[in-house]
Every structure is written in C-alpha cells, then in structure tokens.
Amino acid sequence: MTMATREAAALVPGVSPAIYGEQDFRRIAALIHRETGIVLSDRKRMLAYSRLAPLVRRSGAQSFAAFLDGLEGAPSLLTEVIAALTTNHTYFHREPHHFDHFAREVRPDLVARALAGEPVRLWSAGCSSGEEVFTLMMVLLGSERAAGERIAASDVRALASDVSVNALAQARGATYPAKALEALPEALRRAWCEPAVIQAEPHLAIGAQLRALVRFRHLNLLGAWPMRRPFDVVFCRNVMIYFDAPTKERLVERLALSLAPGGLLYIGHSERVTGPATALLRPIGPTIYQRSAA
16 A cells, blocks of 8 residues: 555545555546546546545445446446546636736727627636636626626627536536635626625625626537537636647647637646647737637
C-alpha cells in the first residue's frame, strides 16, 4: 500500500485501500480520457481514490474493479463518475483583461445589433458553477439597469455548458457567498444581484432577468454538439489544460468552426491555439482570437 493510498483511505472511511490498486487507477484514467479527454497523471491517483470511494461505498461493490465493471450499461452512474473526477475551479471576474476587452471592443457592436433586432449568441464552454457566464452577461448588460433591461428584452441568449452535472446544479442555483462576488465591479453587483441569506451567511443571488438569458446544458465537449446557430462569442478558458495535445487541437478547431465570421474566442492564460485552427483564427490580444471573415 502506498503512502498516497493510505492518506486517501483516511479521507474516506469505510472503503479499504486494499480494494484499490494500480490497475484500477489505470482503468479509471483510461475511462476518463476516453469519455472526456481529460488526462489523469499518476499524481492524481490519490485524488481519484478519494473522489470515487464514496460512489464505490454507496454502490455496494466489493472492490473498485467490481465497481468499474458495473459502469458498463449504467450511463447515469458514469455521469456521476465524470462529475466526481472533473475539476471545477473558477471565480467571478477571472482573468479580467478578457472582460475589459469584451466591454471595450466587442460589447458596443453586440448591443447595437441586439437593439436592432438581430440575434446575439454567446457560449461559456466549460461553465463550471456559473461564475464565468454570469460575469459575462453582467458585462454585456452593463451597470445601468434601465439600459440593461432593454438589452435583456432583445434576442440575446447565452449557452453555458459543462460535463459535470454537479457543477451545473450549482450554476442553476445562481446564488453565491457575497465575498465570492467582491471581485466584480460594484456597479454590476448593484445592478444585477439581489441579497440573500443562507444558513445565516450573506449571499448574493443573480437577478431573475439576467438568469433568464442563460441556458445551462449538460454537454461533453468531446461528443456531439447539438447547436446549429453560430456564436458571436465563445469563452472556453482553462478547460484545455486538462487535455492532451491532439484533443486540444481537435477541440479548438471545433470551437473556431462554431463561431460566426468575425466571432471571438477567449481561452485561458496558459492555453494556445495550435493545429488546424490556426488557419481559422487570428490573435487579436492575449489569449483572444477572432474567426476569419472567409
């Protein structure tokens, strides 16, 4: 038994580390890579144990191997496994230079088009618990409530998708500890958030008018995409860092093809556009790319 496995066992009482071996981890890593493109390195062995052990215990399986065997033909359980193993780290106003660029360079045209009756479509791909898409929509509507309501009444919609059903449940709840929104400009918080109290702690809830503009959907970025209308803006940030190089290149090409001509793609600070997508996108700022007009 490795030290990492002994430490994991301490985190999850009731599931013996003796039922979790190297071969089990290899199967888990292969499964998550096949289903989501995420690469689990050996350093994640303890993490995989601690996150899956509660599911193993609940299932009644006598070992991890038996639990993994039972995933065949159990899509709902597989969804839970994926949710348990995916990382959902995000926060409001993350990488603010993206939102500054969006407000300065992109928003004026989108607002003009929306008020002229044209559809405007945005996508937060890998939305996690919703902080990114809600920040984006607050910036789009702006800090003046009356003006923002006119925009909200137009044909403006945002898709927010994630592979984790747990993260999507949090996002749909649209209520966060008040401290979590402190990074947002105060004027945006005042315009689009409402006070709430949960377990005697101050929270802020995203206002109903803004929430109505966002559609949360369970979506595996490696699978089929049902969307047909092209997007004006796509945020896919700090998602590709978990993928291997071929998966990254396939994904960024698909994201580029999902954009309308002239549309914008925002990616994470440590991510880059490589492969076939370089013929479709041109860099216009730090980790900001524009789809070619052709």
